[in-house]
Amino acid sequence: MTRAGIAGALLLAAVSLGAAVALQAARDARYPREQALERAVMYVRSGPALRRIVLSFDALAADVYWIRALQHYGGDRRAAQSGRRYELLYPLLDITTSLDPYFTIAYRFGAIFLAEPYSGGAGRPDQAVALLRKGIAAQPTKWQYFHDIAFVHYWQLRDMHAAAKWFRMAAEQPGAPTGWSRLRLRC
Amino acid sequence: MRAISWIAVNVFKESVRDRVPYSLVLFAVLLMGASYLIGQLTAGQDVKIIKDLGLAAIAIFGLFIAIFIGIGLVSKEVERRSIYPLLAKPISRPQFIVGKYAGLVLTLAANVAVMTLALYAVLAYLTYTESPEFRDAWDAPGVDPQMLKAIVLIFVELMVVTAIALLFSTFSTPILAAALTFGLYVAGHFNTDLRNFDQVVESRPAVLLARAAYHVLPDLSAFDVKTEVVHGLPVTFGYIGTTLAYGLAYITALILTSVVIFSRRDFK
Amino acid sequence: MAAAIRIDALTKDYWVGFWRKRPYRALDTLSLEVQPGEVFGFLGPNGAGKTTTLKLLMQLIFPTSGQAEILGRPLGDVGARQRIGYLPENPSFYDYLTAEELLQYYARLFGYSGTDARRRTATLLDRVGIGAERRGQQLRKYSKGMVQRVGIAQALLNDPDVIFLDEPMSGLDPLGRRDVRALILELRDEGRTVFFSSHILADAEALCNRVAVVSGGRLAAEGRLSEILAFQARGWELVVADVRPEVLARLAPQIRRSTGIAAHRYALELPIESRPAAILSELVAAGATLVSLNPLRDTLEDFFVRRVAEMRDEAREGYGGNHRMSGAGAREGAQKDDEGHARD
Numbered sequence: 094m095t096r097a098g099i100a101g102a103l104l105l106a107a108v109s110l111g112a113a114v115a116l117q118a119a120r121d122a123r124y125p126r127e128q129a130l131e132r133a134v135m136y137v138r139s140g141p142a143l144r145r146i147v148l149s150f151d152a153l154a155a156d157v158y159w160i161r162a163l164q165h166y167g168g169d170r171r172a173a174q175s176g177r178r179y180e181l182l183y184p185l186l187d188i189t190t191s192l193d194p195y196f197t198i199a200y201r202f203g204a205i206f207l208a209e210p211y212s213g214g215a216g217r218p219d220q221a222v223a224l225l226r227k228g229i230a231a232q233p234t235k236w237q238y239f240h241d242i243a244f245v246h247y248w249q250l251r252d253m254h255a256a257a258k259w260f261r262m263a264a265e266q267p268g269a270p271t272g273w274s275r276l277r278l279r280c
Numbered sequence: 281m282r283a284i285s286w287i288a289v290n291v292f293k294e295s296v297r298d299r300v301p302y303s304l305v306l307f308a309v310l311l312m313g314a315s316y317l318i319g320q321l322t323a324g325q326d327v328k329i330i331k332d333l334g335l336a337a338i339a340i341f342g343l344f345i346a347i348f349i350g351i352g353l354v355s356k357e358v359e360r361r362s363i364y365p366l367l368a369k370p371i372s373r374p375q376f377i378v379g380k381y382a383g384l385v386l387t388l389a390a391n392v393a394v395m396t397l398a399l400y401a402v403l404a405y406l407t408y409t410e411s412p413e414f415r416d417a418w419d420a421p422g423v424d425p426q427m428l429k430a431i432v433l434i435f436v437e438l439m440v441v442t443a444i445a446l447l448f449s450t451f452s453t454p455i456l457a458a459a460l461t462f463g464l465y466v467a468g469h470f471n472t473d474l475r476n477f478d479q480v481v482e483s484r485p486a487v488l489l490a491r492a493a494y495h496v497l498p499d500l501s502a503f504d505v506k507t508e509v510v511h512g513l514p515v516t517f518g519y520i521g522t523t524l525a526y527g528l529a530y531i532t533a534l535i536l537t538s539v540v541i542f543s544r545r546d547f548k
Numbered sequence: 549m550a551a552a553i554r555i556d557a558l559t560k561d562y563w564v565g566f567w568r569k570r571p572y573r574a575l576d577t578l579s580l581e582v583q584p585g586e587v588f589g590f591l592g593p594n595g596a597g598k599t600t601t602l603k604l605l606m607q608l609i610f611p612t613s614g615q616a617e618i619l620g621r622p623l624g625d626v627g628a629r630q631r632i633g634y635l636p637e638n639p640s641f642y643d644y645l646t647a648e649e650l651l652q653y654y655a656r657l658f659g660y661s662g663t664d665a666r667r668r669t670a671t672l673l674d675r676v677g678i679g680a681e682r683r684g685q686q687l688r689k690y691s692k693g694m695v696q697r698v699g700i701a702q703a704l705l706n707d708p709d710v711i712f713l714d715e716p717m718s719g720l721d722p723l724g725r726r727d728v729r730a731l732i733l734e735l736r737d738e739g740r741t742v743f744f745s746s747h748i749l750a751d752a753e754a755l756c757n758r759v760a761v762v763s764g765g766r767l768a769a770e771g772r773l774s775e776i777l778a779f780q781a782r783g784w785e786l787v788v789a790d791v792r793p794e795v796l797a798r799l800a801p802q803i804r805r806s807t808g809i810a811a812h813r814y815a816l817e818l819p820i821e822s823r824p825a826a827i828l829s830e831l832v833a834a835g836a837t838l839v840s841l842n843p844l845r846d847t848l849e850d851f852f853v854r855r856v857a858e859m860r861d862e863a864r865e866g867y868g869g870n871h872r873m874s875g876a877g878a879r880e881g882a883q884k885d886d887e888g889h890a891r892d
């Protein structure tokens with residue numbers, strides 16, 4: 094090919110790519126794909142099933158689902174009041190933690206997102222506790238999870254007895270900070 | 281034009297002689313075996329599962345054909361030096377590239393067509409052996425022409441993947457080309473996660489970077505409407521049309537880049 | 549008439565080395581012209597740059613500098629390829645095709661219709677001696693020589709005006725060589741131009757109007773075979789009969805070598821600067837009979853060996869002069885090495 098031919102081909106390639114980007118943007122504007130994503134999530138609601146599908150890349154897939162959970166939470170939090178539903182938050186977190194049962198951040202932050210009173214969060218302390226209990230099932234001596242459950246009981250559910258019980262259990266786990274015995278006393 | 285079509289025919293012939301059609305037999309056996317097994321397990325929902333499985337298998341078998349033949353399209357000719365006598369014939373290098381691409385698209389079209397027929401045949405069988413009460417409970421009819429929407433989009437997605445494989449095969453080794461193509465395929469399917477980056481991240485440069493990647497990487501997840509089709513949800517022709525146009529524009533860019541790279545290459 | 553092939557200062561650098569790439573000059577300002585209807589031999593030792601030249605002419609690689617024309621059209625002119633045939637060195641085709649399918653595929657690329665393609669294929673496979681029973685076999689089952697024959701057939705598929713053959717005899721048995729020689733002469737008689745590379749000098753001597761010798765990427769010699777070799781006459785061969793030994797002994801200082809062929813019959817080799825007439829008259833006066841007197845010419849092989857050696861010396865001197873790094877010691881070592889080779 095001549096030099097001019099090459100320049101022409103490159104120019105045409107750039108124009109085509111530009112056209113592709115424009116088409117993509119136009120399509121995204123007219124046919125938003127948020128719903129499509131949500132349907133894809135709903136489609137495989139079962140963590141264990143997904144775990145089989147993604148073969149040996151479950152940790153990586155867990156990261157992807159964690160990012161999706163964050164996007165879902167972040168997206169809904171920013172949305173207008175009516176759009177704040179957080180309905181997929183628990184399924185996404187459940188899938189994330191099934192794919193990677195040791196995903197501490199997903200349990201702890203996920204529980205916070207779930208437990209926050211509605212509109213700032215999902216307002217579902219019950220789901221937060223369920224998620225953390227799942228974490229304890231995977232790692233029975235992780236004091237942070239006991240501690241987080243205690244906080245959910247203390248702040249959101251206002252159940253001091255339960256909170257005290259969970260704090261006590263947290264303090265009993267190996268590696269827990271020792272200053273907590275006093276906290277327990279005050280309850 | 282004539283030269284391009286003869287090169288394409290030769291690619292098709294090679295794929296047939298390389299026993300690519302065996303994959304179709306495997307596909308049919310898999311589908312029939314699965315429908316039998318699933319029919320034993322679940323009642324009434326087996327048609328949905330067969331559709332899921334069939335569409336996924338068309339996509340995956342097509343992907344394997346696209347990548348494994350695509351990466352060898354050019355590099356094999358160069359490695360075997362069969363390109364020496366070929367390029368001394370009255371064909372230009374751009375014609376060679378386009379002919380090779382057209383040949384693989386032809387191969388894919390034939391394979392996808394056969395797999396589609398097999399899928400519809402199995403579905404027809406399941407539909408007419410099922411009792412009407414169960415049929416009423418389905419989201420979508422058993423033999424549903426809507427599935428063609430998903431299949432057409434899968435086919436265009438495979439055309440994009442083929443163009444990617446062809447591009448890489450013009451300048452790198454087959455193994456590297458396969459790895460790069462597969463990498464882009466995966467990245468292309470997680471593309472939507474990049475677009476929604478601004479919902480998680482505040483940093484402006486990071487968001488811009490993610491946006492740029494979203495536009496430049498092939499947006500393959502857009503071609504995936506399997507779920508919608510299987511659940512009988514609407515997929516508008518507007519969506520299909522813009523997605524097809526997107527695919528063709530992207531393919532044009534890839535092919536032109538391949539042509540430019542290939543045109544300046546020394547064959548040593 | 550315009551030259552069939554014109555090569556003008558064609559130069560090719562390959563980039564070699566793994567990390568630090570440096571240019572390696574495989575072809576250095578080669579200029580040549582081949583007239584229509586000529587059979588042109590392109591000769592040179594291994595690694596001389598013959599294949600590089602042919603690949604440049606076929607635009608399989610691009611020149612670093614210089615240009616060339618085939619049939620008056622610049623390289624890369626796709627239309628001109630309609631009238632060109634090319635046999636690559638050690639050709640390789642598609643394993644999965646049969647010889648027939650391969651040639652038909654190429655014929656279609658040349659624009660032949662289906663029937664014409666089949667007809668040309670049959671004619672050419674006959675011409676290169678691939679029997680009807682083997683034509684339907686996939687090329688993966690072909691021997692090297694058979695693939696070479698298929699390669700020659702595909703180079704002639706389009707009735708080309710100019711044919712480039714890169715080592716056409718390689719891989720062929722003696723019969724095959726004879727066939728290809730005959731084929732090239734036929735092509736010449738049909739008025740086609742044949743440009744072939746080889747290091748089999750007997751082939752060149754038997755076939756070529758003109759030859760060029762390249763060595764180390766440079767043109768070492770070019771011309772008609774008769775010209776190149778005539779100037780290189782290196783003595784005389786005098787064959788005489790009825791010679792008495794004492795006469796020979798008297799003339800010995802003037803004779804380089806004498807070989808007894810039969811009783812009283814000798815072949816005498818005289819140096820080029822001697823005067824054969826004077827020696828002959830002395831011999832005849834002593835009762836000898838003349839059988840024959842011929843100039844002793846170099847064979848192409850002698851010429852080739854000497855010229856290539858000269859080129860290598862020149863190249864080495866040029867190299868030593870340019871590079872400070874290689875001191876005198878290194879150069880001596882290289883020369884000793886070379887002498888060692890020469891004695892081998």
Ligand SMILES: Nc1ncnc2c1ncn2[C@@H]1O[C@H](COP(=O)(O)OP(=O)(O)OP(=O)(O)O)[C@@H](O)[C@H]1O
Pocket residue numbers: 548562563564572573574592593594595596597598599600601637747
């Ligand atoms: N791809 C390449 N990369 C680097 N150097 C190369 C390459 N191809 C050829 N060369 C070098 O260029 C020189 C000329 O090679 P070429 O193949 O033209 O020789 P030739 O005359 O055809 O030899 P032969 O008679 O062995 O076929 C050689 O020194 C060779 O090592």
Ligand SMILES: [Mg+2]
Pocket residue numbers: 598599600637
């Ligand atoms: Mg060679």
